[in-house]
Amino acid sequence: MKGEGIPCGRSLCGGRDAVGSQQDSCSKQRSAGFRKPTAVGKSTFARLLQSENEDWEVVQEPVSKWQNVEGASSQQTVNNLLQMMYQDPQRWSYTFQTFSCMSRMRTQLQPPAPRLLRPQGTPVQVFERSVYSDRYVFALNMFELGCISPTEWAVYQGWHSFLLEQFGPRLQLEGIIYLRASPERCMDRLRKRGRDEEKGVELAYLEKLHTQHENWLVHRSTELHFEHLKQLPVLVLDASVEFEQDVGVQEALITQVTLPPAHLSYALGTSKPYGREVIKGQLSAINAWTPRHPCCFTLSPDREGEGRYSTVSGFVTVNVTAALFARIEKKTRTSSRMESFIRAAFLFAALFFSTGSARSSQQITHSGKTVKLSGTPLQASHHQPGGGHVISDPSFGFKSSAYHPSRYPMYMMQLYRTFKTGDAARTKAVSPVWSQSADNPALHDSDSVLSLIAKSCHQIGERWTVTFDMSSISASDDIQLSELRFRLPAFSSSEQATIDIFHSRKQPCGPRSQTCPEERLFLGSFRGVPGSGSSSWKVFNVTALLKFWLHQGEPRVDVGSGEEDTDAPSGRVEHPTTDRVMMVVFSKHSPSWGGQHTPTLIQTVEQSKYAVKDRAVGDAGQNRRHKRNRKDRDRVREAVGAAATAPQVEGEQKPLCRKVDMWVDFDHIGWNEWIVYPKRYNAFRCAGDCPTPVDESFRPTNHAYMQSLLKLFHPDRVSCPSCVPTRLSSLSMLYYESDGVVLRHHEDMIVEECGCH
Numbered sequence: 029m030k031g032e033g034i035p036c037g038r039s040l041c042g043g044r045d046a047v048g049s050q051q052d053s054c055s056k057q058r059s060a061g062f063r064k065p066t067a068v069g070k071s072t073f074a075r076l077l078q079s080e081n082e083d084w085e086v087v088q089e090p091v092s093k094w095q096n097v098e099g100a101s102s103q104q105t106v107n108n109l110l111q112m113m114y115q116d117p118q119r120w121s122y123t124f125q126t127f128s129c130m131s132r133m134r135t136q137l138q139p140p141a142p143r144l145l146r147p148q149g150t151p152v153q154v155f156e157r158s159v160y161s162d163r164y165v166f167a168l169n170m171f172e173l174g175c176i177s178p179t180e181w182a183v184y185q186g187w188h189s190f191l192l193e194q195f196g197p198r199l200q201l202e203g204i205i206y207l208r209a210s211p212e213r214c215m216d217r218l219r220k221r222g223r224d225e226e227k228g229v230e231l232a233y234l235e236k237l238h239t240q241h242e243n244w245l246v247h248r249s250t251e252l253h254f255e256h257l258k259q260l261p262v263l264v265l266d267a268s269v270e271f272e273q274d275v276g277v278q279e280a281l282i283t284q285v286t287l288p289p290a291h292l293s294y295a296l297g298t299s300k301p302y303g304r305e306v307i308k309g310q311l312s313a314i315n316a317w318t319p320r321h322p323c324c325f326t327l328s329p330d331r332e333g334e335g336r337y338s339t340v341s342g343f344v345t346v347n348v349t350a351a352l353f354a355r356i357e358k359k360t361r362t363s364s365r366m367e368s369f370i371r372a373a374f375l376f377a378a379l380f381f382s383t384g385s386a387r388s389s390q391q392i393t394h395s396g397k398t399v400k401l402s403g404t405p406l407q408a409s410h411h412q413p414g415g416g417h418v419i420s421d422p423s424f425g426f427k428s429s430a431y432h433p434s435r436y437p438m439y440m441m442q443l444y445r446t447f448k449t450g451d452a453a454r455t456k457a458v459s460p461v462w463s464q465s466a467d468n469p470a471l472h473d474s475d476s477v478l479s480l481i482a483k484s485c486h487q488i489g490e491r492w493t494v495t496f497d498m499s500s501i502s503a504s505d506d507i508q509l510s511e512l513r514f515r516l517p518a519f520s521s522s523e524q525a526t527i528d529i530f531h532s533r534k535q536p537c538g539p540r541s542q543t544c545p546e547e548r549l550f551l552g553s554f555r556g557v558p559g560s561g562s563s564s565w566k567v568f569n570v571t572a573l574l575k576f577w578l579h580q581g582e583p584r585v586d587v588g589s590g591e592e593d594t595d596a597p598s599g600r601v602e603h604p605t606t607d608r609v610m611m612v613v614f615s616k617h618s619p620s621w622g623g624q625h626t627p628t629l630i631q632t633v634e635q636s637k638y639a640v641k642d643r644a645v646g647d648a649g650q651n652r653r654h655k656r657n658r659k660d661r662d663r664v665r666e667a668v669g670a671a672a673t674a675p676q677v678e679g680e681q682k683p684l685c686r687k688v689d690m691w692v693d694f695d696h697i698g699w700n701e702w703i704v705y706p707k708r709y710n711a712f713r714c715a716g717d718c719p720t721p722v723d724e725s726f727r728p729t730n731h732a733y734m735q736s737l738l739k740l741f742h743p744d745r746v747s748c749p750s751c752v753p754t755r756l757s758s759l760s761m762l763y764y765e766s767d768g769v770v771l772r773h774h775e776d777m778i779v780e781e782c783g784c785h
């Protein structure tokens with residue numbers, strides 16, 4: 029194993045070649061110029077995170093301490109251990125790892141900054157690397173390179189395990205963010221940084237470090253010695269993108285870190301006393317956020333026995349940051365704010381990598397006891413040359429991307445996030461945080477939010493014309509609020525603007541037609557003052573205008589050819605629309621408006637052009653899909669709660685009716701391309717026998733009770749009552765519909781309770 033895969037041009041551990049067999053093997057296996065790797069952009073990204081939210085504290089890696097090792101008295105000679113390690117790795121690697129690990133330990137143990145201990149807020153500590161990367165990346169790497177001898181490695185591991193056990197939960201993390209970029213990209217950034225000590229670092233070394241990170245965080249093949257670490261959620265971000273200057277990419281990355289799991293706030297925000305089962309259910313809901321990889325938040329065994337959690341005061345409701353790291357804690361047990369805060373410690377484990385992928389998850393700590401959350405890939409975002417982003421399969425780079433070609437509307441992601449966080453009572457309320465009409469009570473009745481990107485936007489002097497395809501808004505939508513939003517510098521700098529709004533839908537056209545006839549309907553016009561307010565989004569309430577058009581209006585029809593630009597008057601300026609000009613419609617589906625019922629998920633799927641597109645593939649595709657579906661079904665089956673699927677030992681009593689896990693991964697059912705969030709959720713299901721006679725705890729109907737009595741007295745006459753869902757809850761989903769993205773609540777998606785009926 030030692031030195032395996034290491035380029036061996038020159039010795040990495042130069043200078044010690046002649047010292048014994050261990051050193052010999054080292055010198056043979058290591059390539060020359062081993063210097064330090066890294067520079068993926070951890071510090072840069074960490075600064076970004078910190079600037080995003082004042083509740084976040086980024087604790088930097090103590091590199092300066094390594095560069096200036098002070099003697100016992102601070103007057104003594106100062107040594108640059110980092111440089112010594114790079115210059116003579118064989119001599120200094122063990123010493124370096126001892127020192128780096130101790131300094132990391134100190135950093136992780138230090139109390140959070142006082143500003144984080146305010147009574148409000150949801151503090152999160154973010155560490156640049158940790159005692160775990162010290163061992164499972166760097167020290168291991170040095171050992172494999174032969175720069176640390178087997179004896180040194182054994183000694184290192186001995187004290188590392190001992191100390192970590194001693195400090196226990198104080199050193200535990202709640203999540204890992206793996207910034208992933210190719211070794212080549214890291215090399216570029218390392219050169220750009222131009223640190224003296226790193227001048228001799230070669231690509232081969234970065235590649236080796238890359239492999240260590242991949243083994244630990246992606247392939248999960250590194251042997252770990254701490255149970256909690258095995259469950260630790262890992263969010264992989266594509267750090268190869270140039271995010272330093274690009275606000276859009278920054279937003280996309282930050283959103284991935286902070287996007288909350290579905291139902292998190294619900295889980296943490298209600299005010300009833302919690303029983304263990306309730307907590308479990310809530311945790312499962314939180315887990316819904318973590319698609320793809322089984323498991324996540326579970327109660328640790330030591331919590332199981334307790335049976336009852338505290339009231340709501342025992343919970344910290346976290347806003348965005350809670351997404352990754354929520355710590356359930358009981359105020360009655362915690363003596364200080366410091367103990368009770370949400371210590372969402374990230375480890376910037378990653379440094380040097382190839383194309384990105386994402387896993388995310390978390391661990392909740394409750395006064396030293398832990399509830400673990402392990403995770404799944406989040407969407408990784410590629411920056412497109414055109415300035416937009418596409419969301420691709422998180423495992424891109426390893427398997428084919430499934431991405432939606434259109435821009436992933438940041439606004440909707442934020443709205444989803446806000447909505448989830450504010451979904452305290454799992455009502456149908458839509459959080460108005462992102463709306464200027466925040467105090468509009470009508471919003472609380474909305475059950476869907478549709479965002480439409482303008483098809484075009486142009487300006488002639490003070491007159492602005494925006495065109496949307498409104499076909500996805502139906503008369504049965506009871507519009508609660510509609511906002512026209514602009515984020516265009518030219519618009520913001522205008523003193524006055526007259527805005528004309530059009531609806532237009534391209535007519536179906538022949539396969540060869542370039543220009544299809546286009547019918548434009550004039551919705552209305554209004555005057556506004558864009559320059560007011562400091563927000564970058566200029567928002568206008570167009571609810572009345574849209575309602576009028578939908579229900580009473582006699583729209584003016586303006587038939588165009590699709591080539592209207594040709595006779596455009598001079599002075600006309602076209603503006604970009606993606607993420608810049610949009611209409612957001614909050615509505616409630618009302619049968620009274622259109623005589624229909626709220627669309628069921630089945631109707632939604634049937635009407636979805638994405639789903640239709642999927643069905644339209646030819647026979648070959650069909651066959652492939654069938655095969656895949658079979659595989660997927662198998663996978664789904666695997667994901668179903670182990671307890672429920674475990675084979676029954678003959679004669680052993682079957683478990684009684686209860687709720688068990690049933691993970692629905694939208695990828696596995698071919699819906700991943702149109703569902704944005706969640707990618708996976710725990711729908712639960714009911715499994716087990718109904719006893720005869722059935723008792724109250726199974727919430728039987730009278731009929732079921734009678735049936736169970738009959739079964740008791742005449743076993744052959746009737747079957748037992750069935751174990752079925754007796755209470756279901758809704759799931760909020762963000763998905764593409766027509767040309768927009770919609771946030772909608774679908775009823776009866778999650779089993780809350782099972783019983784015998």
Ligand SMILES: Nc1ncnc2c1ncn2[C@@H]1O[C@H](COP(=O)(O)OP(=O)(O)O)[C@@H](O)[C@H]1O
Pocket residue numbers: 066067068069070071072073217218220221267268269270271272379
């Ligand atoms: N996403 C990025 N795009 C372009 N340059 C970057 C990016 N991230 C970091 N850099 C640059 O790369 C160099 C190393 O970044 P730094 O944040 O110090 O890395 P690390 O903390 O991981 O060692 C710096 O010069 C920084 O300006």
Ligand SMILES: Nc1nc2c(ncn2[C@H]2C[C@H](O)[C@@H](COP(=O)(O)O)O2)c(=O)[nH]1
Pocket residue numbers: 063064065066067068070089091110113124125128161162166167170226379
């Ligand atoms: N041999 C080790 N080198 C390490 C360790 N931790 C960090 N480093 C190196 C890598 C860089 O040269 C420098 C700091 O890196 P950043 O990329 O974070 O700026 O220190 C270690 O544990 N062992």
